[in-house]
Structure formats: structure tokens, C-alpha cells
Amino acid sequence: MRKIFLVILLLGFIGYAGINLAESVTPYVSIAEAQSNGGGVQVKGLLDKNSPTQQTCDEFSFTLQDEATGETMRVKYEGIKPDRFDEAYHIVAVGNYHSDDNSFHAKKLLIKCPSKYEGQQPQS
Amino acid sequence: MTGNLFLGGGLTFALALTVICFAHKNPPARMIQGTAITSAGFIVASSLLLWKLIFENNFGIEYVASYSSSTLPTMYKVSAFWAGQQGSFLLWLLIHAIVGAILSVRRTATKTLGIYFLIQSVLAVLVLIKSPFEPNPVEVVEGVGLNPLLQDFWMAVHPPIIFIGYALLAVPFALSMGNLLTEVQSRLWLEDARKWTLLAWSFLGAGIFVGGYWAYKVLGWGGYWGWDPVENSSLVPWLLSAVLLHLINLSRKKFSVIGITHVAAIFTYSLVIYGTFLTRSGILGDFSVHSFAGSTIGFAIASANALVLIGGLLILFFKAKDLPQGKMYEKFSESSFAILLGCLLIIFIAVIVWLGMSMPLLTQLVGQPAAVDENFYIKSTAPITAVLVALIVYTFIKFGRIISLGGKIAHIGFLGMLAAIVISAQGETITREFQPDTTVNVAGHEIIYKGQEFGEDERQKFYVYTVDGEKVTALTKLRGNGTDAAREPAIRKNFSGDVYIAPHAPDIETTQELLMTKNLFAMDGEYGYIFEDANIEYDAANKPVKATATITITDGEVKEKIQPTITVTADGGFSKAIEVLDGKRRVRLTGISSDLQKARLEILPTLKEISAMTITTTVSTKPLIWLLWLSVSVICLGTLIAIRK
Numbered sequence: 174m175r176k177i178f179l180v181i182l183l184l185g186f187i188g189y190a191g192i193n194l195a196e197s198v199t200p201y202v203s204i205a206e207a208q209s210n211g212g213g214v215q216v217k218g219l220l221d222k223n224s225p226t227q228q229t230c231d232e233f234s235f236t237l238q239d240e241a242t243g244e245t246m247r248v249k250y251e252g253i254k255p256d257r258f259d260e261a262y263h264i265v266a267v268g269n270y271h272s273d274d275n276s277f278h279a280k281k282l283l284i285k286c287p288s289k290y291e292g293q294q295p296q297s
Numbered sequence: 298m299t300g301n302l303f304l305g306g307g308l309t310f311a312l313a314l315t316v317i318c319f320a321h322k323n324p325p326a327r328m329i330q331g332t333a334i335t336s337a338g339f340i341v342a343s344s345l346l347l348w349k350l351i352f353e354n355n356f357g358i359e360y361v362a363s364y365s366s367s368t369l370p371t372m373y374k375v376s377a378f379w380a381g382q383q384g385s386f387l388l389w390l391l392i393h394a395i396v397g398a399i400l401s402v403r404r405t406a407t408k409t410l411g412i413y414f415l416i417q418s419v420l421a422v423l424v425l426i427k428s429p430f431e432p433n434p435v436e437v438v439e440g441v442g443l444n445p446l447l448q449d450f451w452m453a454v455h456p457p458i459i460f461i462g463y464a465l466l467a468v469p470f471a472l473s474m475g476n477l478l479t480e481v482q483s484r485l486w487l488e489d490a491r492k493w494t495l496l497a498w499s500f501l502g503a504g505i506f507v508g509g510y511w512a513y514k515v516l517g518w519g520g521y522w523g524w525d526p527v528e529n530s531s532l533v534p535w536l537l538s539a540v541l542l543h544l545i546n547l548s549r550k551k552f553s554v555i556g557i558t559h560v561a562a563i564f565t566y567s568l569v570i571y572g573t574f575l576t577r578s579g580i581l582g583d584f585s586v587h588s589f590a591g592s593t594i595g596f597a598i599a600s601a602n603a604l605v606l607i608g609g610l611l612i613l614f615f616k617a618k619d620l621p622q623g624k625m626y627e628k629f630s631e632s633s634f635a636i637l638l639g640c641l642l643i644i645f646i647a648v649i650v651w652l653g654m655s656m657p658l659l660t661q662l663v664g665q666p667a668a669v670d671e672n673f674y675i676k677s678t679a680p681i682t683a684v685l686v687a688l689i690v691y692t693f694i695k696f697g698r699i700i701s702l703g704g705k706i707a708h709i710g711f712l713g714m715l716a717a718i719v720i721s722a723q724g725e726t727i728t729r730e731f732q733p734d735t736t737v738n739v740a741g742h743e744i745i746y747k748g749q750e751f752g753e754d755e756r757q758k759f760y761v762y763t764v765d766g767e768k769v770t771a772l773t774k775l776r777g778n779g780t781d782a783a784r785e786p787a788i789r790k791n792f793s794g795d796v797y798i799a800p801h802a803p804d805i806e807t808t809q810e811l812l813m814t815k816n817l818f819a820m821d822g823e824y825g826y827i828f829e830d831a832n833i834e835y836d837a838a839n840k841p842v843k844a845t846a847t848i849t850i851t852d853g854e855v856k857e858k859i860q861p862t863i864t865v866t867a868d869g870g871f872s873k874a875i876e877v878l879d880g881k882r883r884v885r886l887t888g889i890s891s892d893l894q895k896a897r898l899e900i901l902p903t904l905k906e907i908s909a910m911t912i913t914t915t916v917s918t919k920p921l922i923w924l925l926w927l928s929v930s931v932i933c934l935g936t937l938i939a940i941r942k
Contacts, residue, residue: 175624186645190677194652197673201657201666215668253728253801253913257517260780267670281670 199267204239204246207270207277216277217265220258221245228254237266237277247276255284300350300430303343304387307394308421310336311414314401318411326404333401333410336417337394344391347384347429351377356437360384360429366442373443376453380443382577382594383429385456390420392457392464400468406486409475416467419601427594438836439865445774445782451511455504459531462501463569466538468493469545470609473562477612481619484549490562491545492940498538499936505531506929513922516784516799521925524671529654530572536647537565540640547636553623554637556613561640563609568651570605574598575654632696635688642685649677686715703939710931717925721794724918731762731800731914739916742789742796748908755779755873760800760912764789771800779874779885779901794920801913809900813848815893821900824882825851829858831893841865844889846896850877861886861898874901 202214216237220226224236224245234249240263248266258264265283270276314332317324347360351374356362364380379388397417401410446452469490476486508528509521522528541561548554578595626633652659653669660667689708693700700708727739731746738744747761750770759770771787787798813819813828820826830847844863849856855878863872863886874885880903888897902910 175626182641186648190645190649190652193649193673193677194656194669197653197669197676198656198660198667199670200660201668253915257781 203242204237204244205242208246208272211270211272213267213269215265215267216246217263218246220261220264226254226258234276237264246270248279248282249274249276250279250282255282257284258282261285298428298430298432300343300346301425301428303339303346304421304425304428304430306339307336307343307390308418308425310339311394311397311417311421314414315411315418318407318414321407324407329407329410330401333414334398336414337398340391340394340421343430344378344387347378347387348375350430354440356440357433358429359431359433362433362437362440364441364443366440369440369442370448372450372453373448376447376456377443379456379460380447381429383424383427385460386420386424386427387429388457389460389463390417390424392461393417393420393467396464396468405472405489406475406479408478409471409486412474412478413467413471416471416605419604423594423597423601426597436838438838438840438842445776446515446517448774448783449511449515451507451514455507455511458500458507459504462497462504463534463573465493465497465500466534466566466569468497469538469541469562470566470605473559474609474612477559477616481616482621484552484555487545487549487558491542491549494538494542494545495936495940498535498542499933501531501535501538502929502936503933505535506926506933509929510926514785514788516786524650524653524674526654527576529650529674530576533572533647533651533654534565534569536643536650537561537568540643540647541565543636543640547633551625551633552621554625554633556617556620557625559613559620563606563613567602567606567609568647570598570602574602575658632692632699635692635696639685639688639692642681642688645681646678646685649681650674653677682715686712701939703935703937706935706938707932708935710928710933710935713924713928713931717921717928721919721922721925724794724920726915726917728913728915730911732911733909737916739796740918742916742918744796744798744916746912746914749904749910750908751904760787760798760914762787762798762914764796764798769796769798771798773800773802790923792923794918795922797917797919799915799917801915803907803910803912810887811898811900813896813898815895821882823852824878825853826898827851828896831889831896833889833891833893844886846886846889848896848898850882850884852878852881859884863887863889874899876903880905 199213199215202210202216204216204218207214207216218237218239221236221238224247226235227233231253232249232251233254234247236245237248238245250266261284263285265285266277266279267281267283268277268279271278310332314329314336317328317332350358350361351365354361354365354367360381360383361377364384365374365377369377377384379385394417397410397413400413405413472486472490472493476483505528508531512518512523513521519525541558544554544558544561548558574595578598625637628634653673657666657668689712693705693708697705725740729737731737731744733746733748736743736745743763743765745763747763747768750759750761752758756775758773758775760773761768761770763769767789769787769789772785773781774783776782781802784800784802787800789796789798809821811819811821811826813826815828815831818825818827827849828846829849832845833841834843834845836842842865844865845860846862847858847860849858851857857877859875859877861872861875861884863870872885872887874883876883883901883903885899885901886896887899889895
């Protein structure tokens with residue numbers, strides 16, 4: 174009885190955690206993969222400074238550039254421009270690509286600034 | 298370097314003590330104490346040396362140049378010690394060594410000390426691999442200074458509190474291992490383990506709560522809890538040490554629980570080191586909003602982790618046959634069952650958090666890296682937490698008399714904390730543009746934006762608001778060049794909760810640059826400028842220290858002569874903006890050519906113009922948020938009370 178109870182509990186938990194995990198996990202992909210995938214992904218890149226950033230009342234958009242290949246993709250984020258966006262050295266957009274308006278709809282933006290925790294190295 | 302020599306001394310004596318404790322059957326107490334205290338002495342000396350270097354502004358040391366500066370206030374010079382990775386490892390080692398010296402004086406079992414000082418040796422090696430005493434490869438006259446975001450009382454005290462917790466958790470681990478290696482059947486170690494684990498738990502908890510409070514009162518950190526790897530990596534040991542606490546208590550009454558108590562001790566300490574590995578190795582660089590500098594130390598920490606986990610489990614495996622066998626509970630209606638079930642639920646929560654935070658690492662091993670979002674944690678842990686709450690209430694009602702006073706207080710604090718987490722999330726959030734002196738109604742509050750104010754030295758700026766007539770300000774700390782360095786919200790506190798006002802940095806696009814040639818007239822559109830003279834001061838090493846320009850500005854009638862300066866700092870330069878012609882213009886010197894023939898001036902919006910700007914602001918209400926701060930304090934208080942039973 175005791176063992177059966179534990180086994181049921183453990184199996185239940187493994188199943189529960191597994192299902193939740195499978196639903197929530199979003200792979201890290203390149204811009205090209207994000208465009209062909211269409212599902213929920215995370216894309217890391219740099220801000221393309223040659224394209225405009227635009228803020229309307231409930232949407233912020235900018236162009237993300239792949240660090241390696243230089244490919245670009247327009248990103249639309251539901252919300253206002255995140256703090257420290259201008260200082261970002263990397264931007265991670267979480268969301269999915271919509272082919273109808275040829276843009277990546279981000280649910281979340283991670284802004285990575287070099288000075289956030291560790292100090293910057295002194296310049297020579 | 299003297300610092301590294303001290304560390305080497307600390308390492309040598311810690312290793313010597315490890316050998317003494319394992320090689321000798323019964324080494325003399327004075328030898329043990331002497332060796333432990335000498336090791337701690339060396340480590341204390343190296344720490345004092347680091348503080349001395351920081352206070353002497355010795356920028357020949359890379360660490361000092363990276364985290365301190367000559368202008369840093371005293372309090373933050375103290376905390377600059379642990380502002381970076383190297384220093385925080387030294388802090389950990391320092392606290393570990395002091396606790397080790399205390400353990401040696403308290404006549405702890407020999408094998409326990411052997412294990413404890415083996416860990417001390419490993420920590421000393423980690424500090425030596427990435428030492429804070431490395432000389433600076435480049436010559437600088439001034440340090441970068443402490444990140445303005447970290448220049449905060451709560452952030453200054455947060456790391457030492459956390460590291461006291463981490464260091465103290467080595468004690469129950471060492472006690473467990475020491476017991477397994479000697480008298481497996483003895484219960485004597487449990488009383489010691491109980492006290493040390495309670496102490497560790499309250500410090501680790503206090504450290505997490507202080508970090509959460511700090512994250513709440515600055516912007517850009519995602520509120521008091523963001524399920525970030527750095528936060529999760531301290532949450533998992535906190536959860537597991539809660540399990541360890543309950544199992545230690547239970548095995549004092551039911552000795553058959555001792556086996557899983559050892560397992561809990563091993564896993565708790567392993568996860569302390571695992572969390573350090575995950576956050577400090579740079580492996581999560583892509584996944585955390587906390588940008589930790591990547592480092593070569595990852596492999597060393599991973600080895601230390603393997604040593605604790607695999608070593609611990611191997612010892613347990615070989616001694617398992619000597620452990621008492623038997624049922625852990627007789628029937629479901631027993632208090633033992635309720636406690637064990639509670640422990641299992643907490644482990645489930647810990648496993649979920651562990652899975653979430655390790656996902657980037659785990660997926661990287663099998664292929665494409667992937668991560669989970671915050672919803673995963675909330676969605677997965679909420680139902681389990683709900684069952685846990687029901688179980689705690691049930692246990693209180695049915696077995697209340699067996700729970701100690703401290704235990705009761707801590708559990709009430711825990712329930713209060715969960716209630717506050719849920720209630721405070723029920724507030725409203727609105728983002729909109731605030732025009733100066735216009736009333737905006739948010740969730741029944743009248744909020745008026747009153748404009749911006751600048752601090753004396755222009756290193757601080759305040760967004761001023763009134764909430765129901767009460768003035769509140771949001772501080773933004775500025776860099777030498779005027780850009781935002783760290784931002785805080787304006788918070789109006791009262792009994793019903795907080796009104797949390799987060800202004801968003803305005804886009805200042807109207808900045809204009811004016812390039813001037815000596816003695817030639819230049820115009821910015823409205824006003825005329827003559828760059829008359831310039832001067833650059835050099836230090837003994839012929840490096841520029843300060844540049845001054847003499848410029849006359851005129852609106853056609855009035856002439857005003859100004860002498861703006863640029864002071865060279867490690868992170869560039871500091872140049873104060875100057876208001877001229879009765880506040881009609883605001884300018885800042887941004888460059889002088891080395892031949893003194895050209896100067897560059899930045900034309901900025903005037904303070905009046907800045908104050909009249911519309912500011913996009915996010916206002917949210919946090920109902921009863923004070924209950925969260927109160928509850929977490931109650932948890933720590935109850936835990937401390939429980940120590941003396």
C-alpha cells in the first residue's frame with residue numbers, strides 16, 4: 174500500500190511536470206529558423222540601427238539582426254519600449270513568426286546590457 | 298602577490314587539517330583548533346587585504362579598478378568587496394572559514410571536520426583560480442566604480458547574507474558525512490545539524506527576501522521575483538534545506554527516516570554548488586537577464602559539485618546497510634506521514650524549479666538549446682503549493698501541539714507570504730502618457746506628474762508625481778555623460794498597498810552637436826558661440842586628466858562666458874551640463890582636440906523643456922504588498938526562535 178501510494182504519486186508528478194515542460198519549452202533559434210518554424214521560439218540578435226524603431230500606443234517595433242549572418246527580421250512587441258533598450262548589446266525576442274505580416278510577434282523581450290551586474294572592463 | 302600568498306596559506310592549513318582528521322584516529326584538540334584557526338586567520342588576512350586595496354584606491358589591482366573608484370562612498374567601498382565574482386567567492390570562503398574555526402572550537406567530530414575542511418580547501422582553490430588579487434594589465438588612474446544599480450543599502454547587504462546561508466549549509470552536510478563515516482547508528486549529530494540548518498535556513502531565506510525587496514524597489518529587474526536563474530539557484534537550496542530541516546526533526550523521533558535525511562543533506566549542499574555553477578560559469582549567458590561575465594571557472598565548480606554529490610552518495614551507498622531499516626510511518630493518519638508528504642511536495646516544487654532553470658543546459662546536451670518562460674514555473678508550482686497549503690493547515694489543526702513555537706511562527710509566516718504573493722498580484726496596471734500637471738485616475742488614485750528635478754551634481758534626476766496629493770519621486774541615477782545608469786520607481790505606501798509608478802526614459806532626440814574651431818564664430822540656430830581658449834591638464838604619466846574650454850555665448854545682446862570642463866574617468870569622462878543665458882540654453886562640453894584648436898559642444902534641452910516633456914509611465918497597484926515583507930520577516934524570526942528549543 175505504502176509503496177503503491179508513492180509510485181502513483183511519483184508517476185503522477187513526472188507526467189505532470191513533463192506535460193507542463195513540453196508546453197512551455199521554447200527553443201533558441203536563428204532568424205532563418207524562426208521564419209521557417211512559425212512556432213514559439215526565442216531569437217537572439219542585435220538591434221539593426223539602420224532601420225527605424227517605432228512606438229505606437231500599444232506596440233513597439235524594431236528590426237533584429239542576426240549577429241553571425243547579418244539577416245534581419247522585423248519584430249513587433251506588444252507593449253512599450255523596454256527600459257535600457259538603447260543600451261542593449263543583445264536582444265532576445267520570445268514569440269513566433271507570422272508570415273502574413275512578415276514579422277516576428279514577440280510576447281517578451283529580454284534586454285541584455287553589459288553593465289547589468291558585472292562591471293565593464295576599464296578601457297585602455 | 299601577498300593576497301594570493303595568504304590564500305595559499307589558508308588552503309595549506311585547510312588541507313593539512315583535512316589530512317589530520319582522516320589520517321589520525323584521535324588527533325589532539327589543540328592541534329585541530331590551531332590548524333583551523335590558522336587557516337581562517339590567513340583567509341581573514343587576505344580579505345582584510347582586499348578591503349585595504351579597495352580603500353587605498355589601488356587600481357593596479359584589476360578587481361579594485363573594475364568595482365571601485367576613488368569617489369565611491371565608504372559603505373559601497375565595503376560592499377565593492379563582493380561586487381564581482383572573484384570577491385564574492387572570497388566572501389563565501391571567508392564566512393566558511395570563520396564557521397570552520399567555530400566548529401573546531403566546539404569540538405565537532407573529527408571526520409565531520411575533515412569533510413568540512415576538504416570543502417574549505419576546494420573553495421580556496423576556486424578563489425585562487427580566479428583571484429581578486431590579479432594585477433591590472435592596463436594602467437588606469439581611476440576605477441570604473443560600483444555599478445550604480447548596486448549602490449543601494451539592500452544590495453550591499455544581500456550577498457553576505459546569502460553567502461552566510463551557503464556557508465552554513467556545509468555544516469549539516471559535513472555532519473551527515475562525518476556521521477556516516479563513523480557511528481552510523483548515533484543520533485547525536487542530529488541536534489547539532491538541526492541548529493545549524495535552522496540558522497542556515499533563516500540566513501538563506503533572509504538573503505533571498507532582501508534580494509527580492511531590492512529587486513522590487515529598482516526598475517528593470519522584473520519585480521520582487523522574476524524566476525531568473527540567479528534567483529532560482531538560491532530558491533532550490535532554500536526549498537531543499539526546508540525539507541532537510543523537517544527530516545532532521547522527524548528522524549530524531551523516528552530513526553528509520555535517517556537514510557533519506559542523509560540524502561537530503563547531500564542534495565541540499567550539492568544544489569548550493571550547482572546553483573553557483575549554473576550562474577557563475579557563464580553557461581546561462583544567453584538565458585538570464587543578469588549578465589554575468591562568462592568565466593573559465595565553470596569546469597572547476599562542476600568538479601566541486603561532482604565531488605560533493607557523487608562523493609556523498611558513494612559514502613551513503615556503502616554505509617546504507619548499517620542504517621536502521623523500518624517503516625517511516627505506520628498509517629496515513631500519523632503526523633510522520635503528513636510531514637513526509639509535505640517534504641515530498643516541497644521536493645516536487647524544487648524539481649520543477651530545477652528543471653526550468655537547467656533547461657538551457659539540459660537541452661544543450663541533447664541538441665538545440667531551449668528555455669522555459671516564467672509561466673512554466675507559476676503554472677506548474679501553483680497546484681502543488683495549493684496542496685501544500687492544505688496539508689499545512691491540516692497538520693496545524695490535527696497535530697498543532699507537536700509543533701514548536703518557532704515552527705508555528707515560521708509556518709504562519711509562510712502562509713502569509715503565499716497569501717501576499719497572490720493578493721499583491723491582483724492589482725491594476727496601466728501604461729499611458731503623463732503630461733505635466735494633468736490628473737490621471739488609476740485604480741481610484743489621482744496621479745499627477747509634476748515634472749523632473751535634478752540633483753545637485755547632476756548625477757541624479759527625479760521624476761516627481763503626486764498620488765492623492767502626496768508627493769513621491771522616482772530616482773534615476775545618471776552616468777557622467779548624462780545617460781541613465783540605474784532607475785527606481787516612485788512608490789506611495791499605505792495600508793491598502795503600494796502605488797508603484799515606473800516612468801519610462803524619455804527619448805531625447807533633440808540633442809544637437811556643435812563643432813567649433815578656435816576663434817571662429819559658430820551658430821546653433823538661435824545663439825552664437827565663440828570658442829576662445831582651451832587647456833588640457835596632464836598627469837605625471839602624461840595622460841590627460843582634465844580638459845577646460847573657454848566659450849562665449851551670445852543671443853545678440855547679452856554675452857556670457859563659460860568654462861565647461863571634462864574630467865577623465867575610467868568609464869570615459871564626466872562633463873557637467875551648464876545652463877546659460879538665464880536658462881535659455883543648456884550645453885555640455887563633449888570634446889577638445891589634442892591640438893586645442895577644436896571643441897565639441899552638445900546642445901541639450903533646457904531643464905524647463907525637460908520638465909514640460911510628456912513621460913510614458915506605468916502605474917500599478919500592489920494590494921497589501923507590505924504583508925509580503927512582514928511575512929518573510931516572520932519566517933526568519935520563527936526560524937531563529939526555533940533554534941533554541
